[in-house]
Amino acid sequence: MKFRRLFILLIVFVMIxxxxxxxxxxxxxxxxxxxxxxxxxxxxxxxxxDFGCAVVxxxxxxxxxxxxxxxxxxxxxxxxxxxxxxxxxxxxxxxMGFQFELVAEDDGGTPEGGAAVANLxxxxxxxxxxxxxxxxxxxxxxMPIYEEVGIPMLSPSATNPDLTRQGSxxxxxxxxxxxxxxxxxAAFMFNELGFRRVAFLHDGQDYxxxxxxxxxxxxxxxxxxxxxxxGITPGEADYSPVLSTIAAQSPDALYFGxxxxxxxxxxxxxxxAGMEDVIFFGCDGTFGADFLARTGANGEGTFHxxxxxxxxxxxxxxxxAAYTERWGQAPGELSPFTWNSYDTxxxxxxxxxxxxxxxxxxxxxxPRGAMVxxxxxxxNYVGISGTYTCFxxxxxxxxxxxxxxxxxGDFVAVN
Amino acid sequence: xxxxxxxxxxxxxRNYSKIFRPIFGLLVLGYILWRLYLVLFVQQTYTAEIWVRxxxxxxxxxxxxxxxxxxxxxxxxxxxxxxFAHGEVVMIGAFAGYFLFEATRSINVASAGxxxxxxxxxxxxxxxxxxxxxxxxxxxISGFFLEKIAYRPLRKAPRLIPLIxxxxxxxxxxxxxxxxxxxxxxxxxxxQAISRGAGWTLMINDARVIVTYTGVLTFALSxxxxxxxxxxxxxxxxxxxxxxxxxxxxxxxxxxxxxxAIISRTFIISGALAGAxxxxxxxxxxxxxxxxxxxxxIKAFTAAVLGGIGNIPGAMLGxxxxxxxxALGPTALGISFQLKDVIxxxxxxxxxxFRPSGILGEVLSEEKV
Numbered sequence: 001m002k003f004r005r006l007f008i009l010l011i012v013f014v015m016i017x018x019x020x021x022x023x024x025x026x027x028x029x030x031x032x033x034x035x036x037x038x039x040x041x042x043x044x045x046x047x048x049x050d051f052g053c054a055v056v057x058x059x060x061x062x063x064x065x066x067x068x069x070x071x072x073x074x075x076x077x078x079x080x081x082x083x084x085x086x087x088x089x090x091x092x093x094x095x096m097g098f099q100f101e102l103v104a105e106d107d108g109g110t111p112e113g114g115a116a117v118a119n120l121x122x123x124x125x126x127x128x129x130x131x132x133x134x135x136x137x138x139x140x141x142x143m144p145i146y147e148e149v150g151i152p153m154l155s156p157s158a159t160n161p162d163l164t165r166q167g168s169x170x171x172x173x174x175x176x177x178x179x180x181x182x183x184x185x186a187a188f189m190f191n192e193l194g195f196r197r198v199a200f201l202h203d204g205q206d207y208x209x210x211x212x213x214x215x216x217x218x219x220x221x222x223x224x225x226x227x228x229x230x231g232i233t234p235g236e237a238d239y240s241p242v243l244s245t246i247a248a249q250s251p252d253a254l255y256f257g258x259x260x261x262x263x264x265x266x267x268x269x270x271x272x273a274g275m276e277d278v279i280f281f282g283c284d285g286t287f288g289a290d291f292l293a294r295t296g297a298n299g300e301g302t303f304h305x306x307x308x309x310x311x312x313x314x315x316x317x318x319x320x321a322a323y324t325e326r327w328g329q330a331p332g333e334l335s336p337f338t339w340n341s342y343d344t345x346x347x348x349x350x351x352x353x354x355x356x357x358x359x360x361x362x363x364x365x366x367p368r369g370a371m372v373x374x375x376x377x378x379x380n381y382v383g384i385s386g387t388y389t390c391f392x393x394x395x396x397x398x399x400x401x402x403x404x405x406x407x408x409g410d411f412v413a414v415n
Numbered sequence: 416x417x418x419x420x421x422x423x424x425x426x427x428x429r430n431y432s433k434i435f436r437p438i439f440g441l442l443v444l445g446y447i448l449w450r451l452y453l454v455l456f457v458q459q460t461y462t463a464e465i466w467v468r469x470x471x472x473x474x475x476x477x478x479x480x481x482x483x484x485x486x487x488x489x490x491x492x493x494x495x496x497x498x499f500a501h502g503e504v505v506m507i508g509a510f511a512g513y514f515l516f517e518a519t520r521s522i523n524v525a526s527a528g529x530x531x532x533x534x535x536x537x538x539x540x541x542x543x544x545x546x547x548x549x550x551x552x553x554x555x556i557s558g559f560f561l562e563k564i565a566y567r568p569l570r571k572a573p574r575l576i577p578l579i580x581x582x583x584x585x586x587x588x589x590x591x592x593x594x595x596x597x598x599x600x601x602x603x604x605x606x607q608a609i610s611r612g613a614g615w616t617l618m619i620n621d622a623r624v625i626v627t628y629t630g631v632l633t634f635a636l637s638x639x640x641x642x643x644x645x646x647x648x649x650x651x652x653x654x655x656x657x658x659x660x661x662x663x664x665x666x667x668x669x670x671x672x673x674x675x676a677i678i679s680r681t682f683i684i685s686g687a688l689a690g691a692x693x694x695x696x697x698x699x700x701x702x703x704x705x706x707x708x709x710x711x712x713i714k715a716f717t718a719a720v721l722g723g724i725g726n727i728p729g730a731m732l733g734x735x736x737x738x739x740x741x742a743l744g745p746t747a748l749g750i751s752f753q754l755k756d757v758i759x760x761x762x763x764x765x766x767x768x769f770r771p772s773g774i775l776g777e778v779l780s781e782e783k784v
């Protein structure tokens with residue numbers, strides 16, 4: 001009887017385990033089988049292509065994937081990216097009788113979620129590109145899956161430096177790297193703000209940890225003192241113990257690499273932890289209206305970063321108006337990546353429009369290898385958030401961030 | 416399987432693990448004491464005010480854990496099942512309190528001030544009492560229906576079935592809350608008099624230590640509720656019936672106790688405590704979202720196991736202990752805060768090695784287990 005119980009328990013345990021790592025180990029779906037239209041150019045091109053063609057039958061849509069956290073504490077990033085992407089798809093209009101469609105999936109910002117969404121997209125014939133993933137951790141997990149089937153990624157916000165250092169053919173992104181941001185932030189703190197003792201905190205995830213470590217290393221090489229470099233457990237509602245411990249070192253500032261959810265809690269806890277005189281220096285993960293709304297007076301005087309601010313152009317104004325009208329809030333309010341998300345989606349669409357071919361059977365053929373190379377080969381693409389040229393490693397933007405300070409409940413640019 | 420079942424147990428292996436486990440425990444314990452010695456007497460980085468701040472954090476979160484842990488322990492004591500949806504009942508209580516504060520904030524009262532005061536700022540005491548009442552009531556109601564819908568039909572089923580039903584109920588409630596209230600993180604609108612971060616200031620070594628009003632409220636109320644519960648279980652007729660059902664359902668039924676009604680009431684009581692914990696969580700930490708109950712729920716469950724599941728004072732002790740370890744552990748041992756939970760769980764394992772049924776747990780008979 002006992003053995004039987006144990007056995008049942010074991011099965012339940014295995015089932016729970018299986019549920020916890022959704023599809024991460026599942027074999028990647030086979031390359032799409034191309035239905036060959038007889039005696040046509042397209043078949044020759046599709047055969048020659050490394051990954052074959054994506055085939056969109058009449059009545060189907062050309063799908064652009066988007067993968068981001070849409071639930072949980074960082075849901076604002078995902079919702080914002082989806083809203084911007086939907087406008088990009090609407091702007092793209094009809095192409096050879098086909099419509100574009102944005103498929104936004106929730107990956108929770110986690111590696112497990114990223115892999116699950118990537119498998120979902122890889123299994124879909126009509127997904128030709130992914131305007132994501134938004135978070136670095138999820139992107140890392142998704143890359144090998146897209147690499148197999150030839151779906152290009154163009155992330156609006158994944159900034160971990162290693163993402164573009166693995167020789168991936170399909171991984172591209174438009175934001176500055178964490179390296180650029182970390183170095184710029186450390187230099188800004190040391191030179192402009194005159195801090196000499198800074199504590200560095202991170203959330204232990206791919207993005208925050210990489211950023212804080214780079215910033216700390218740069219700060220030390222500039223001659224500053226790193227009083228603490230420590231990780232916290234993400235998702236908690238009270239960080240006063242860790243802050244109290246750091247307060248014992250009396251730093252000038254607290255640098256945080258991570259996202260809004262934890263940033264808000266940290267800033268709100270600093271008062272009770274004896275850090276009311278210490279300045280909070282955040283990153284592009286902590287920027288956003290959410291931060292202002294949820295920190296209130298505690299948020300005054302904190303620093304944050306964003307991708308460089310888009311210059312005012314008619315195209316940007318048109319987008320801003322469309323976004324505000326459709327979603328009832330201003331772009332850039334939910335997250336700093338609104339314009340980037342619009343741009344990455346339109347960039348993918350522009351490549352599709354360049355290489356797609358109409359087959360004799362009325363289906364649209366999109367050679368996947370050409371699509372991958374097309375994204376990497378984007379040159380002088382004028383988007384609403386800037387002009388992008390993708391480098392051979394997949395970075396499409398090497399400029400540093402804009403820093404912001406919170407004054408009277410609003411962000412004010414300081415450089 | 417069959418042959419393995421019949422073969423006699425290997426004595427050597429048994430003895431081996433019996434010796435090995437305490438040695439392992441002692442080694443880890445020695446390491447912990449050595450780290451503690453280093454931080455406290457060799458490095459001496461932290462002054463008294465740091466320890467006081469950490470202690471305060473630990474007591475507050477410990478109080479919340481203890482209240483939630485009691486819910487697990489009460490249900491386990493009577494049904495011998497782990498109510499994994501208990502964390503979600505906490506979340507429901509937190510949301511109920513949130514909406515009550517939103518409502519009282521939107522009502523303006525007649526006053527000379529300009530702009531007029533909202534109800535929650537003008538009568539902070541009444542609105543806090545109301546929030547706790549609403550939070551506890553709604554959570555108690557959801558606890559009641561949780562039992563009726565998810566557990567009662569499975570009362571006679573094998574023990575694992577209600578457990579799976581509990582996990583399902585937990586997912587269901589989380590997702591229902593997500594759909595109803597959106598995945599957005601919301602902030603509690605505390606009355607101004609007890610806004611977060613405000614409090615009494617103590618001076619220790621010329622450093623200010625703030626004892627927040629919300630923290631004191633959380634701690635005091637959790638102690639009061641725990642004492643109230645203890646008295647209820649020990650002194651009232653309902654408590655006596657609950658204890659009777661816990662020790663033997665069939666005999667209790669023979670003595671004229673309505674077992675179903677007692678089980679329902681147990682869920683109502685544990686729900687009410689969870690609701691109070693949810694409102695405290697909101698008032699003190701300020702965050703409420705659909706996932707808010709999950710982590711405290713899991714932590715409180717471990718606290719209940721640590722104290723000895725099924726034992727009410729054990730749950731209180733376990734909750735307080737876990738809260739204090741979480742707050743003080745990383746600093747006292749000089750280990751990164753990222754490993755906070757690791758430290759808490761290692762200490763838990765050590766305690767369970769030496770006291771397998773928890774700090775105050777009794778050894779249950781085979782029939783109960």
